Amino acid sequence: MGNIQELDIQLANKIAAGEVVERPASVVKELVENAIDAGASVVTVKVKEAGLQSIAVTDNGSGILEEDIPLAFGRHATSKIHSNHDLFHIRTLGFRGEALASITSVSRVTLKTCADNEVGHLVKVENSRLVEQTLTRAKQGTEIIVEDLFYNTPARLKYVKSLHTELGKITDIMNRFAMSHTDIRFKLMADDRILLQTSGNGKLNEVMAQVYGMTIARDLVEIKGETGDYRVTGRIARPEHTRANRHYMSLFINGRYIRNFVLTKAILAGYHTLLPIGRYPVVAIDITMDPGLVDVNVHPTKQEVRLSKEPELMTLITRLIRDALLGENLIPEMTAPKKNKVLEKFEQQRFNYEQTRPVIQEAENTVDDERAPVNERVPETILPQEEKKLVVQEAAAAFPEKPVNDKLPHEAVSEHRVPHAKERKLPFMEVVGQVHGTYIIAQNEEGMYMIDQHAAQERIKYEYFRERIGNVDHQVQPLLVPITLHFTKDEALRIEKHRSELAEIGLELENFGGADYLVQAVPTWFPAEADETLKDIIEYCLRHQQVDLNKFREDTAIMMSCKKSIKANHFLRKEDMSRLLEDLAYTSEPFTCPHGRPITIKYTTYELEKMFKRVM
Structure with a gap:
């Protein structure tokens, strides 16, 4: 046998x-x-x-x-x-x-x-x-x-x-x-x-409210889009709601829950710098596609799949998330402790009535008095849209560009300013003051704002450097004293591998014999401390065996923006704070620093009233 x-x-x-x-x-x-x-x-x-x-x-x-x-x-x-x-x-x-x-x-x-x-x-x-x-x-x-x-x-x-x-x-x-x-x-x-x-009514936001709670459900953003091969729909949470692991990132293909590292990477790329380091978003994304483009028979649990045309799907997911978040006001609002929901709703309605009652009474009192100027009938806190624009224009004109003066630390606000975008992403905020030389306090008719000055300038400088690094025009400025770089033989071999990436951002390394290199010129957009910045970039290359050019540009911009931004315990003049907020308002993503930390926190007028027991 x-x-x-x-x-x-x-x-x-x-x-x-x-x-x-x-x-x-x-x-x-x-x-x-x-x-x-x-x-x-x-x-x-x-x-x-x-x-x-x-x-x-x-x-x-x-x-x-x-x-x-x-x-x-x-x-x-x-x-x-x-x-x-x-x-x-x-x-x-x-x-x-x-x-x-x-x-x-x-x-x-x-x-x-x-x-x-x-x-x-x-x-x-x-x-x-x-x-x-x-x-x-x-x-x-x-x-x-x-x-x-x-x-x-x-x-x-x-x-x-x-x-x-x-x-x-x-x-x-x-x-x-x-x-x-x-x-x-x-x-x-x-x-x-x-x-x-669940109710089975087909509404994803209601299911996510059941799963994750109303706090997250209220801050969900819808995404929707398609290509010839894929249709993507879903809900993504605003970046203020993050988790310590990827577990809350749910991906579905034709109704099947799947795990896919590449698509997870595409989601994170969509959030870009809106997420803090080591934090992950809450998302539920459904992908509909031809079953012939996916192989689900590669794992016993059928959760890992192989996809055809994966890069096309990655690009679509990243674009949909990025576009959806760009259209949102992502300033987190601080709230007072919650009470009974019915009472909470009643208080909000009463507060809204109290805010509008002076306008109604003033209008009633002046119906027969046509001689009263219009602007005297409107409360000071409620500005028409035209007047808001005028205030913004006047504020911008009041603080023109100033030359950089290294001897005056507060003037650093003017360094590396971002060209204003066509669209203003933040509301106008009047600067009130500064706390501990770290946080700017501002206000408008909607409430009070606290702004982290370091994070704000990081965002401004990051977008400045990212634009310059990504669009190198090879305009360089010669150095009065060339920078000499000394490496070990092992380091020199690794630097040789990365010379092309360095050249892409405008840094030309000239071999000076053996393991030594010279840098005789740097890009015109480089910070004033060229030698320190250059050494940081070289150190980055030495730490990475493989350097992806896009990630290299991204990480370099983040590194330079962080090191050159105003720090905590750094007192600014009121006009410098105003200029900083104006520059921030016209960045593409003014809500977080490049590391994903929030820049601005908002206290609505209603929440302030609640905290001081003006409404109960």
């Missing part, structure tokens, strides 16, 4: 279950996918002891035909794949035919199904064996109850985490289903507690 033999069906199923059924959440995932594929509009999941005791998934889908019931629990038995062509044009979530066979090999399963809204069937399977099949009363659809998970594979239980952790995994999977199939009504119950319940 030979050494090779065919595995027993029960043993083969247990081996397959090792890939498909890792934990209770894996069972929930596979059963809910089958419910969605069956066309269900309502899916209910009930678990006990985080699914280890029991998992019940009920749907109102198409049900299972009587003649298909014995096959449904067989290995590689499926109604979703019929040919090679189908394998590469998959439109369903499940397709391998492993789920039920794997689940029944490590648990006790009871199935109740009805496919014609009349006759139901009850089936019990244990250890991959059909032990009972009878007729029963049942509603249209299918109910599957999985009990005593891993009862016959105790070694598998060693890898199950705490009940709290396992329940969190189940909740996370159900949240993804709810966000990717907003037209389905989902309900998740754990030990008779409702953890998730």
Whole structure:
């Protein structure tokens, strides 16, 4: 007798279950996918002891035909794949035919199904064996109850985490289903507690409110766009809502939750410098595409996929996110502690009335007095749009460009100013003063603002340097004393690799013999301390084996903007602060510094009134 033999069906199923059924959440995932594929509009999941005791998934889908019931629990038995062509044009979530066979090999399963809204069937399977099949009363659809998970594979239980952790995994999977199939009504119950319940009305923002709470839901921005191959829709949170990991970045392709490093990178590129270092956004993005352009059969859990025309999709996602955020006012608003929502709404309405009442009364009092000047009837805090423009123009004219004077630190505000964009991105703010030589205090009719002066000038200088580095015109200024750079032989070899990238930003290194180099000229836009800046750029090249030119330009602009900006505990004159705010208002992204930290925080007039108990 030979050494090779065919595995027993029960043993083969247990081996397959090792890939498909890792934990209770894996069972929930596979059963809910089958419910969605069956066309269900309502899916209910009930678990006990985080699914280890029991998992019940009920749907109102198409049900299972009587003649298909014995096959449904067989290995590689499926109604979703019929040919090679189908394998590469998959439109369903499940397709391998492993789920039920794997689940029944490590648990006790009871199935109740009805496919014609009349006759139901009850089936019990244990250890991959059909032990009972009878007729029963049942509603249209299918109910599957999985009990005593891993009862016959105790070694598998060693890898199950705490009940709290396992329940969190189940909740996370159900949240993804709810966000990717907003037209389905989902309900998740754990030990008779409702953890998730959606309406199935197709509104993603409402589902995300259920999942992430109203604070984030109120600050969601819609994205929508398409190319010939892809259609992208979704909601992205404003950059003030960030998380410490990528877990809250949800990507779906044709309704399937997927993980893809390249597309995650595209999302982060869309936020660009709006995110703090080490922080990640909250997003839910759905990608619709021809199934022939995606291969989902590359991983047992089907969460990792391969994509055709990936660069095109990356560009689309990045552009949609960037365009959506550019159209938003991203200044975070500080709020007082929340109270009863009904009372909160009443107070806001009363405050709004109190603000407008003087205008109404003044208008009523002057109906018969046509001689009263118009500007005397309008409260000082409410300026017509034309007057606002006039104030802005007068402020800009009051503070013309001044030459840089290294002996006067406050004059550094004028250095490396950004050419004004066509569109003003911030409202006009009147400077009131400065706190600790670090924060500028300003005001307008909407409230009070605190501005981090270092972060503000970082943004201004960053956009100045980024523009200059990205559009090198090779205009250079000779150095009175050339800069000599000394390297080790190893460093010299690495510098040789990067000389072309350095030349792209206008830095020409001339070999001076051995491992020494000379720099005799620098770009005209270079900071005054050319030697210090040059050494920082060279150090960057030495730290990186491979240098992507775009990232090199980006990182160089960030580095120079940070080092050359005014620091904390640096007192400025009022006109310098005003000039700084004006320059900031015309940058392309005036809400965060290049590192993603907020520049401006807003306190609305209403919130100030609440903090001082003027409204209760």
